[in-house]
Amino acid sequence: MFGLNKKKAENKLSLKLESKLLQDRFNKKILQQQRDSNLKGYRKGKAPKDVIEQYYGDQITAQIIYEEMANTFYKKISEEKISVVGQPALNPSSMDIKKDIKFDAIFEVYPEFSLKKFSTIKYKKPIATLKDSDLDKSILEMRKRFGNLEKIEESVADGLYAKVDFEGYLNDELFEGGAAKDYLIEIGSNNMIPGFEEGLIGLKENEEKELNLSFPDDYHADDLKGKEVKFKVKINEVLQTLLPELNKDFFTKIGIDAETEEEFKIDLKGKLEKDLEVSLKRKVKERIFDSLEKLNPIEIPSAMVIAESENLRKAAVQQMGMDVSKIKDEEFPLENFTENATKRVRLGVILNKIIEDNDLKSDAEVVKSLIDERSSGFKDPEQYRKWIYGNEEQLKNIESLALEEQVTELLISQSKSEDENLSFEEVMTMS
Structure with a gap:
């Protein structure tokens, strides 16, 4: 190993290109260019070599140097069994092929790191219940929406x-x-x-x-x-x-099958309690992950951050109903997404580390639970379940979510929490 710093994302490798190799390639390229040339004042392929060099020499020299730097770099990291993230920056010391050329290759790798103990994770656990006043307010908001x-x-x-x-x-x-x-x-x-x-x-x-x-x-x-x-x-x-009356027509409009106001309230209460449960669970997960990410400020390859920033920008543009291909950089500067992208990438690397260290595999029961939960929103839940199990890509997405849930449960079992009492509305309006 050439002195790779495994704890840092960015590394540098100093290498050398031999002059003989560069000159041999240059001469072959010049001869090829001479055969293909069609310069004004000369018949095709008959321009003198020195004229070809005058026209194309600098371009061919640069092409050869950068091709050979890339070849030399990738051969070296292949020999050293190094996994590189993104493209390297290749910086030659000169462009004179009559001498050996030294160059630096600056590249990024996945840094090696150890996680802080999960027992050091502290977070506030939101606690809330659905009160009658919350139910009444929700009904009023629904009536306003259809009023x-x-x-x-x-x-x-x-x-x-x-x-x-x-x-x-x-x-x-x-x-x-x-x-x-x-x-x-x-x-x-x-x-x-x-x-x-x-x-x-x-x-x-x-x-x-x-x-x-x-x-x-x-x-x-x-x-x-x-x-x-x-x-x-x-x-x-x-x-x-x-406001519309609380009758069957209104119940049907908002997707609840009820004949009486009492049946409607019972059904709606169950749905709101389920929504609250999901929101509380999601908020716990977000807070634990935030604490986990802050406790492990590992260095992240910039190539990964740039790629994620691009993804976030694309999603933001599409959410606004705009054509991604027509946006200008100044309208949606990439740096506006960098902070969020860095956190997302760092958290992803940390979660993968937890999965690897604990040899976690997606639990079939957790996968089934997630699929059942999602299928409940469809008219034909069984058809949705069959579609998921028959679609390899979709099933892998669910399995990834299942692993994330398993990591969350692992962190909850070992971290420390402090209850935070909130209202139903506060939980449901949390960003």
Whole structure:
């Protein structure tokens, strides 16, 4: 071994290219180029060798040097049985093939590391139950979603809706994206920046008002973060929601097979409790994994981070309904995804290490449980189960998730937790 630092991702290898090899290849390439050349003033293949060298010498020299650096590098790492991540950076000391050329190959490998003891993992375990008030609020939200808006002759108040025209000014200039016509706002939803919805309370149809507000420091648009702005607002309409009755038609619309209000509430309560259970389990997993990743700040190959950043950017673009092939780098800078990508890659490497160290294999019962859980959302669960078991790629994805669940259980059994009491709403709205 040539002194590979197994604890670091980036390594350097110093190698040499022999002048004789380079010159032999150069001469063969020049002769080939001479036979194929069709230079102005000469018949095809008849241009003198020195003319060919004048036209193509530098290009051929560079091509040969980089090809031989790559050949030499990959031969060496193959002999040393080194697994390289990504492409190496090859830096020649000169481009003069009349002398031996030394070069450095900078490359990345999977670093070797030892995990911190699982007993050092500490996390807050969220605890929550579904209360009757949570059930009632969920039903109200569902009724609002299927309700109809009607215009009323009232002042804007919390819980009502307002259709407004507004214009936003930064330093007395209308800022981009700061104006809208007939924009529907639910008062109390907190969908607008702080102070906007509250500033409309008490206004009536056709009344106008200026709001002096500030954008939050963590606002998504950099040019507006923390900035003081002025909004000119006009109320066009005040509206309220006409809620649908709790009857079979309504139950059917939201996918619950019930005849009476009591049956509906029992069914919905069961679904919400299941949703809560899943959310609590997911949050525990996220918190344990976050703690695990922070306890093991291993160095990660940049090639893996770049690849994951590209994947995250692509997913973000697709989620916005945009064409990935048409986006510009400045619209979605890759560095915006680097931090998240680094954490995801590091965590993936750590989880693979845990699986390897503990010789974990996907448990058939865990796989079956995951498939059953997913199949419950389909009209024909049995058909879905057959499709999964008959699709090798999909089954492998489920097996990977099963392994992740097994790692989670292993970590839970050995780590330390502190209960954190939360409301149903807090758990369900956690990012």
